[in-house]
Structure formats: C-alpha cells, structure tokens
Amino acid sequence: MSAQLIDGKAAALRLREQIAADVRDFADQFGYAPGLAVVLVGSDPASEVYVRNKVIATEEAGMHSFEFRLPVDVTEGELLNCIDRLNSDPTVHGILVQLPLPKGIDVSRVIERISPTKDVDGFTITNTGRLAAGLESLEPCTPAGVMMLIKGVRPELVGLSALVVGASNIVGKPMARLLLKERCTVTIAHSKTIDLRERCREADILVVATGVPEMISGGWIKPGATVIDVGISRISCEDGRTRLVGDVDFVGASKSAGAITPVPGGVGPMTIACLLANTLTAAKRQVQLPAAE
Numbered sequence: 001m002s003a004q005l006i007d008g009k010a011a012a013l014r015l016r017e018q019i020a021a022d023v024r025d026f027a028d029q030f031g032y033a034p035g036l037a038v039v040l041v042g043s044d045p046a047s048e049v050y051v052r053n054k055v056i057a058t059e060e061a062g063m064h065s066f067e068f069r070l071p072v073d074v075t076e077g078e079l080l081n082c083i084d085r086l087n088s089d090p091t092v093h094g095i096l097v098q099l100p101l102p103k104g105i106d107v108s109r110v111i112e113r114i115s116p117t118k119d120v121d122g123f124t125i126t127n128t129g130r131l132a133a134g135l136e137s138l139e140p141c142t143p144a145g146v147m148m149l150i151k152g153v154r155p156e157l158v159g160l161s162a163l164v165v166g167a168s169n170i171v172g173k174p175m176a177r178l179l180l181k182e183r184c185t186v187t188i189a190h191s192k193t194i195d196l197r198e199r200c201r202e203a204d205i206l207v208v209a210t211g212v213p214e215m216i217s218g219g220w221i222k223p224g225a226t227v228i229d230v231g232i233s234r235i236s237c238e239d240g241r242t243r244l245v246g247d248v249d250f251v252g253a254s255k256s257a258g259a260i261t262p263v264p265g266g267v268g269p270m271t272i273a274c275l276l277a278n279t280l281t282a283a284k285r286q287v288q289l290p291a292a293e
Contacts, residue, residue, distance in 0.1 A: 218249040
C-alpha cells in the first residue's frame with residue numbers, strides 16, 4: 001500500500017483564500033477589517049521567524065496586523081499592562097503572545113490575562129474548559145488544523161479508533177477533545193505508555209505530537225490508518241548535513257498508512273491558517289455575527 005499524501009500547504013492555501021474573501025465581506029459590512037495583535041518578548045530567532053510569518057499571513061488575508069516587540073528584560077507587570085491595553089482596544093480582535101517567554105515571567109498568568117474573546121490561540125482556561133465541555137470556544141490552532149486535515153481525507157469519523165500520542169495542553173489534550181467531539185473512541189498515550197506499539201496498531205486515526213524524532217516506527221501503523229505527524233525536528237545525517245523529520249518514520253509508515261502528512265508541509269501551514277480563522281471568528285463574535293463552522 002502506498003499512502004495518500006495529505007498536502008497541508010494546499011489545504012492551508014484554500015482556507016486562507018476563503019478567509020480573505022470573508023474578511024472582505026466583513027470589511028464591507030462594518031467598514032473595518034479584523035485586527036490581530038502579536039506580542040513578542042525578546043529576540044529569540046525561532047520566535048522572530050514565527051512572528052514574521054504570522055504578520056505576513058495576517059496582512060495577506062486583508063486583516064490589520066499589530067506587532068508589539070518588548071525587550072527581553074520587560075517586567076511581568078509591563079507585559080500584563082500591554083495585554084490590558086490590547087484587551088480594551090476595539091480595533092484588536094485577536095491577541096497572541098508568542099511563546100516561549102523569558103524566565104521569571106509566569107506564562108499561565110500572562111495567558112489568563114488575555115480576554116477569552118480575543119484568545120485566538122485558544123489557551124485560556126475559559127476556552128480550554130469550554131472545549132472540554134463541548135461548548136462554543138476558540139479552539140487551539142494546531143489541533144483545529146489537524147482536524148481539518150483528517151476530515152479532508154476521512155469525512156466520516158463516528159466510531160473510529162483514534163490514538164493521540166502526546167498529552168500537552170497545546171496539542172495532545174485539545175486534539176483528543178476534538179476527536180471525541182466527532183464521536184471517535186479516543187485514547188491518549190505518551191512516551192511512557194506501556195505497549196505503545198500495540199495501541200498504535202489498533203488506531204484508525206493516529207496523531208503524534210511528542211517532539212521525539214521518528215519515535216513511531218513504520219511497523220506500528222495499522223494498515224489503512226490516517227496518520228497525522230505534528231512533530232518537527234532537525235537531525236544530523238551521516239554526510240554531515242541535517243534534515244527535518246517528524247515524530248513518525250515517514251518512509252516506513254507510508255507503506256501501511258492510508259493517508260499521511262509529510263514533514264514539513266503537513267500540519268505546520270494549517271496552524272497559521274487556523275490562527276487567521278480564529279481571528280475572523282473572534283471578530284464576528286465581538287459584533288455578534290454567527291461564526292462559520
């Protein structure tokens with residue numbers, strides 16, 4: 001069996017084109033476009049790249065982009081004051097604080113300071129709790145994007161066995177809740193799970209987000225399974241070069257899986273597209289328009 005390649009770039013492009021059209025309609029109706037504020041503390045190189053990509057994508061969608069760069073020695077109080085100002089700014093409909101934050105700043109306190117109505121990362125207790133309860137919420141971007149990719153190749157999920165490997169608050173736990181919402185039979189596993197191989201072999205849907213390069217062997221994949229690889233790591237090759245790999249042995253898994261995401265080009269592009277979707281949803285809810293499903 002040769003697995004179908006799930007093209008995250010193409011799916012993200014389609015979603016971003018639809019968002020741009022909806023943004024134009026929103027602006028025509030209200031006379032302004034939704035606004036996304038990104039807060040960056042310090043100058044971490046990876047964070048700089050992420051923020052730059054988010055700003056570009058926001059502007060390409062026709063939204064207003066507000067970028068706030070704070071020095072690495074900013075106090076927690078100053079950062080919280082910045083968030084307070086953004087919470088009360090009617091031109092800002094979504095707020096994203098780029099992680100990680102410098103040592104000495106309480107990440108939980110910072111996230112909880114963001115108004116749940118503007119929490120486009122979906123990280124506040126309010127949004128995570130509403131998601132867990134099956135209520136309307138702003139969903140974390142990566143799990144939301146993964147869900148779209150899964151349904152793009154497997155529209156009917158009711159009753160299927162789903163395994164999420166990785167139990168983080170950002171990906172693993174909300175991913176499991178979204179799958180449960182689709183009435184899958186869901187299991188959460190992690191690096192310490194006993195008999196992980198056997199659990200993988202039972203999964204119709206396998207989502208892996210551990211950060212451990214090629215942790216899931218190709219021989220662990222159930223024939224015909226849908227495999228979503230959230231991880232991305234850079235490893236050294238024998239010739240001295242480096243390459244990007246996911247948490248799944250892509251070559252081996254492709255021989256058994258029915259569909260699989262590549263790394264890169266799979267989940268990553270969908271994360272930013274879903275950030276834009278959340279910003280538009282937040283803007284609509286703030287003017288009490290129905291958000292698109």
